[in-house]
Amino acid sequence: MWWRSASFILDKPDKDDAVSSPESRLITSPPLSMADTLQNPNPNNISAYYQTRAAHHGVVTSDWLAQAQAAAEKEEVTSESSLDSGKAFSVIDEFNNWRKQPDLAEAVAAIRALAKVISSSEATTMMELEIELKTASDSLKAWDTTSISLTAGCDLFMRYVTRTSALEYEDFNSAKSRLLERAEKFGEISYKARRIIAMLSQDFIVDGCTILVHGFSRVVLEVLKAAAESRKLFRVFCTEGRPDRTGLRLSNELAKLDVPVKLLLDSAVAYSMDEIDMVFVGADGVVESGGIINMMGTYQIALVAKSMNKPVYVAAESYKFARLYPLDQKDMVPALRPIDFGVPIPSKVEVETSARDYTPPQYLTLLFTDLGVLTPSVVSDELIQLYL
Amino acid sequence: MDPTRRISRVIDPKIRHVGFFAPQSQPGPSESPVMIPLPDITRAIQVPVGDFYHRRSDYDVVRVGSYDPSDSMSSRNGDGEFSEDSGIWKLPMSLPSNGLDKLAARNFPFGAKKSPHDEKGDSPAQMSMKSVLNPSKEKTTKAERRALQEAQRAAKAAGKVSKAERKMSSAAATGKEASVQIGEVVKNSRQKKDVLMASFEKTIGNRPPEKDRKKDVPPSRMQFDDKSRVDKAKKHSVVKQVEARNRVDYFMHLPQYERGTQHPDLETKFFQLNHIHPAVYKVGLQYLAGDITGGNSRCIAMLKAFQKAIEDYSAPLERTVNRDLIAKINSYVSFLIECRPLSVSMGNAIRFLKAHVTKLPPEITVSEAKASISSNIDRFITEKIVLADRTIVKHAVKKIRDGDVLLTYGSSSVVEMILLQAHELGIRFRVVVVDSRPKLEGQALIRRLVRNGVSCTYTHINAISYIMHEITRVFLGAASVLSNGTVYSRVGTASVAMVAHELRVPVMICCEAYKFHERVQLDSICCNELGDPRAITMVPGEVDIQYLDDSVKNNGLQHLNLLYDATPSDYISVIITDYGMIPASSVPVILREYGGEYLFT
Missing domain, CATH: 1.20.120.1070 (Translation initiation factor eIF-2B, N-terminal domain)
Incomplete structure (x- = not known):
């Protein structure tokens, strides 16, 4: 797996990367x-x-x-x-x-x-x-x-x-x-890995396209940054990313890069899907079936995109490949987080606090990984080769 | 060269059996009767270019193993001529199969019984004779002369098949004379022609196959609508099979025999079948009677029987051990196939066994060889079946949660183990066992489950769309998983999987990796097994409601009792194997990484 890494893509611009990356890290690191x-x-x-x-x-x-x-x-x-x-x-x-x-x-x-x-x-x-x-x-x-x-x-x-x-x-x-x-x-x-993925995905971002991004993903930011640096003209729609509002953060970063950004409510995805050319998401984990586990809301975005025939691209490093096989949403170790609704919630009201959902492979188009650009079914191939 | 030749070239493909069919009615001195060998495909591409070298080399190859008298006869014409002709004769039949051949095969399954009204299906002999009789041609060309000889030889053979062929070949030397004779023969009657055809068959069918060619040929599945091969197979068969009366049209390529007759017949033969080891014989009878069913148990029974047979094996004097053993195993396997077609699991086990036997070093002593084979069979059973099942259970149990309602169809040994294990672990779940006629295998399963205290519901497949709403997981077994992810399993599985998929219930296939197969199958027609047709209409214990029996006798009602079906990979959420849980798209990965070499070492 690792020796087949597509890291060759970095070979040429290696020098200036080495210079630029510490800088960018300085910029991005929040207080x-x-x-x-x-x-x-x-x-x-x-x-x-x-x-x-x-x-x-x-x-x-x-x-x-x-x-x-x-x-x-x-x-x-x-x-x-x-x-x-x-x-x-x-x-x-x-x-x-x-x-x-x-x-x-x-x-x-x-x-x-x-x-x-x-x-x-x-x-x-x-x-x-x-x-x-x-x-x-x-x-x-x-x-x-x-x-x-x-x-x-x-x-x-x-x-x-x-x-x-x-x-x-x-x-x-x-x-x-x-x-x-x-x-x-x-x-x-x-x-x-992140750098490799950014290079690999450049071919998929074309001038004039509109990209929907969900939540904050460092890989996706890297991809968009690379696209902006190569002077591509594109628009980004950011979801809000409740409850921790990671989308706000991403829109902030993109605005710094002079990329036109529009913020959406998480619930406005279907409304604006018409204008969107592709969906770009990160992943917390890529599972054996080729599906991804990601921040809550990814699944519904993928569903909407699928029904409107928009491609859904996932950027994920290969160290996120896991030998898991969730069959449905509840078939995972629950990952919970507190949610701030801004107003006190009566104790009788139950709150869904799960932080992530599972997007089945049939709703994904391609996975950008440091092993190359893969279809979802190849993930299992890589995993089998690695673990068995 | 001239019109006749072109005509024959155009018409030939229609009357020749291509693809699965042996070139039965082929008068030319061209092919082995086995089937079209692989190298011919390349030749078929090369020949039309007009490369004489290739044609000649073909001819040489053919002649080596050929005892056809026509060969020696025609060689007098001179090499150049003959090779050209033979090239033309064989060119069309090595073409890749097209849609026509199936049609031709159906209309014209066997030379001797050729239907006279079939216009397309004129045999090459008839064509050539027509061309001879055609008045427009005065000058005899090479092709004509050649055809003449063919037809003449056939005519002779028809008249006096048993008489000396020497005479005939001498008569063939004079072409003009022969043409007159043939003209008479052809004018006689259609019937005569048919007899003629039969004699062709005989002369060609007797030719032994060329051994070296046979090796290149991939083993093909027996097609039971290919009459000649069926007949040939019948000659060697041990089990007497009577073909069913109303055979189902679409499934003519599968064996359809009357049930119930073979068993007593085979029992009486016990003392005549010296070459079949009693253990194998017993297993065969059990297959035939349906006492052993299910991929795993059939496979284990077969391997155990082979093990016993090999333990009792005594080496011959002049042959090497492994060659003789392979021959023995082959004879056992063909006996078992006669009792019931092999399952994929058995096929893979046999491949494993044979690979091991051939790999034995030639200098090994008999007792060592026996011990090694025996231990390997044991290893196969434990590793590929017992331990694999355990791993599958371990993985599958993780997917069962409290409050689940599981559904299973038919009776799969692995699924049963999973359910019992999950129950043992104290998971609270309910099982719906879906069953179907005529086998009603689920009844045995539900009895065992209830005995162990699992809470169960029993229903028939008719209620599947109703019951599926309350299901959270579907567990299914499989006879085989094919490399495109298609699951080949008990008939009805596809419907269950489809309904589950429609209602977004995860469908989990539990299948050991040794049942994976490289084949790709798109439907359940091309490769299947047929059960007892009467089982569909018969209701056990109720004699007075056999309404359909009369229709079977009088109206030719056809009963189709398919045993397996193919579930498309779209309906399958996950395949649980001994290598973990994989999506259906990863079956070829397992086959690539762990099939072949890994499985058979």
């Missing part, structure tokens, strides 16, 4: 709010993944802040206890450190944290190291079960790093250094 200092895998099933997303990309409301702070206090207690049981070095701490960078995907953070596990390991045999790595990745996965990319990233890392001849080296140190080398490379590829 670090206090909410992201310590995230919380809350006992009452609040999804840490979506909390992070909201903190990084959302427009933070006071209500949400208060909740997050309350949660953070609780978290400190729990994390301390876990620290005691562990050794001096904790993967989760490492992971959290990496995760604070808003531009770094969760999976990449996990990969870096795991790489750190290898380098700081005191194991003396390969077996020991492998077991150590395994427990580290398991604890990472258990830390947030709702994050698909975290799980998939850990799995992929284990697969990529350990399922090689590296383990057969005679000398432990050379084997270890080889593992580290692979880990570095893996992290690098994962980091580059």
Whole structure:
């Protein structure tokens, strides 16, 4: 999978990328709010993944802040206890450190944290190291079960790093250094993935087109940014992305790039679908069937687009490929998040707090990944090749 | 060269059997009777260009294995002439099959019984004779001479089939004389011609197939509307099959036999069938009687029987072990096919077994070979069936939640295991077992489920659209999954899947990966199995309501009792195999990655 990465597409403009990317990161990184200092895998099933997303990309409301702070206090207690049981070095701490960078995907953070596990390991045999790595990745996965990319990233890392001849080296140190080398490379590829996807998808954005974007996705932003940089003329419709209003954030970013943007209510998608030429969404996870799991509302947008014969493109890095097979919307680990309605809700009223939905493959047109531009059915091909 | 030749070229394809059919009524010294070999396709492309080299080389190839007297006879004409002619004769029949051949095949299934009113279906011999008789031609061309000889030889054969052919070939030397003779023969009557045709068949049919060519030919499925092959197969068959009286038109290519006669017949033959091992014989009888059904159990029974047969095997003196074993296995398999057509699962298991046997090193001792084969059969059963089922159950159970209403159709062993396992795990769910006549396999399933305390509903397939509204998951078994994602399963599965798909209920197919097959099938007609036709109208225990029996006898009412159908991949949400849960579009991936080599090592 990884050696077939379409990273060649980066080969030419590699130089100026290296210069521009730190800059862009500087621009995009928001003022670090206090909410992201310590995230919380809350006992009452609040999804840490979506909390992070909201903190990084959302427009933070006071209500949400208060909740997050309350949660953070609780978290400190729990994390301390876990620290005691562990050794001096904790993967989760490492992971959290990496995760604070808003531009770094969760999976990449996990990969870096795991790489750190290898380098700081005191194991003396390969077996020991492998077991150590395994427990580290398991604890990472258990830390947030709702994050698909975290799980998939850990799995992929284990697969990529350990399922090689590296383990057969005679000398432990050379084997270890080889593992580290692979880990570095893996992290690098994962980091580059977004850039590759942006390059691959340029052919699909043509002058004069109107693109509907849902929520805030770093990949999609990268794609649009690349298109704007190559002086393409296009229009973007952003949905609001309730409840954390990630769409507002995206429209903000696009306005900075001088791209014409229009904000829509989440419920105005069908109304404006007529004007739209393509739908561009990111993904939290790409599942075995070729469908995607993404922020709530993606499914209905895909349904509307399908019924109006508009293409739905998904931009997703390959570390989001997961061996899951949801059959319907409820067939997933629930990822919940608080929703601020602005007014108090009577306790008798139930609130649907699920943060994500599943879009079946028949509603998707193409997936832009760092492995290339894939049809949904190829995803399973890649997964089978990777995991079996 | 001249008009006659062109005419014959145009007309020939219509009367020749192309595609699945052996070139029965082919008078030319051209083909083996087996079927059209693969290399011929390339030749068919090359020949029309007029490349003489190719034609000649064809001829050489043909002659090697040819005992047809006409060959030795015609070779006198000189090589150049003959090769050209033979090229023309065989050119049309190696063309790829077109729509016409099916028509021709139906109208003209067998030379001897050729319907006289069929105008298109003139045999090449008749055509050539017509051309000979045509008064407009004075000068005899090469083609005419050739045709003449053909026709003449046939005429002789018709008159005195058993008499010496030496004489005839000497008479053939003088062409003019022969033409007169033939003119008489043809004028005689239509009937004579038919006899003539029969004699052609005989001379050509007797020719043994060329061995090296046979290897290139992909094994084709037996088409039961191809009479000659059926007859040939019958000659070697052990089970006496009587063809059903009112055979269903669309399904003539499938075996349709009278039921109930084979079993007693085969029982009496027990002591005559020395070459069939008793274990295999027993399994065959069980297939025939319908005592063993279901892909897995049939496959396991067959493998166990083979295992026993191989344990009792004693090596011959002069042959190598694996060759002899392959021959043995082949004879067993053909016996089993006669009892009941193979399922895909059995076919794959046989492929596995044969691949293993051929891979045995030649210097291996008999006891070692036996032990190795036996252990491999055991391994196949545990890995591909038992453990695979366990993995499937593990995956499928995850998809059952509290409060689910599951639906299953017929009786699948894996689905049963899934339901029981889920019940054991304490998941609260309800099962709707949908069943259909005439097999009513669901009754046995529901009995076992109820005995284990699963709460069940039983209904017939007629109520499927009503019951589907309350269903949350559909679990189905499969006889085979084909590479385009089509699921080949018990008849009725497609309807269930369609209704479920229409109402957006996920359809989950549970199928072990060893039942996957590279074939692509678009409908349930081209490849299927037919059950006892009487089973449709018969109601067990009720003799006085057999209304339709009279119509069968008097009006030729045809009963179609299909056993399988093909479910299109669109209706399938997920296929659960031992490699995990995959979409139907990923079946070829599994076949590519784990089929072939992986399965058969």
